[in-house]
Amino acid sequence: MAELRSRQITTLEAANRFLASQWLGLHNRKFTVAAPQSGTAFVPYRGTELDEIFSLQHERVVGNDNTVRFENLRLQIEAQPFRYSLARCRVRVCRHLEGTLSLYYGQHRLGRYDAAGALLPAKRASPACRPSAGKSA
Numbered sequence: 408m409a410e411l412r413s414r415q416i417t418t419l420e421a422a423n424r425f426l427a428s429q430w431l432g433l434h435n436r437k438f439t440v441a442a443p444q445s446g447t448a449f450v451p452y453r454g455t456e457l458d459e460i461f462s463l464q465h466e467r468v469v470g471n472d473n474t475v476r477f478e479n480l481r482l483q484i485e486a487q488p489f490r491y492s493l494a495r496c497r498v499r500v501c502r503h504l505e506g507t508l509s510l511y512y513g514q515h516r517l518g519r520y521d522a523a524g525a526l527l528p529a530k531r532a533s534p535a536c537r538p539s540a541g542k543s544a
Contacts, residue, residue: 459509462501469493475500475510480524482510484517493517 410430416422467475471494475482482500484493490512499511507527510517519527 458503459501462503462509465500465502467498467500469496469498471495477508477524480508480520482508482518482520482524483526484510485526487512487515487517489515 411422416425467477469475473484473492473494475498477500493512496512501509506522508520521527
């Protein structure tokens with residue numbers, strides 16, 4: 408504001424012209440610092456769980472009928488090799504970016520569902536979504 412007043416700039420159009428033609432160059436000359444090392448600090452991600460990391464996660468309790476209610480859907484859990492029934496267990500529902508849903512019990516993926524709640528064919532196993540500490544929906 409002081410810089411605009413000192414140059415007697417009073418209109419929006421004049422301020423935009425000043426910012427584009429002069430201020431950006433002044434600002435960059437004043438605050439630009441050379442990097443101490445060449446190259447980039449970014450490294451490629453080598454993990455496989457991005458699908459789970461970038462999902463909305465909600466906690467639910469499995470009903471006595473081995474289903475999970477989520478947003479007016481009833482997600483049926485298929486038989487699992489590690490447990491006879493998941494009734495009354497806390498599970499995570501992950502809504503993925505493309506709209507599909509996944510159910511997790513700890514590190515076990517219980518199933519993957521389309522947006523309408525229909526079970527999708529199993530694909531390769533992936534690590535479970537990592538919930539934030541102490542957060543539940």
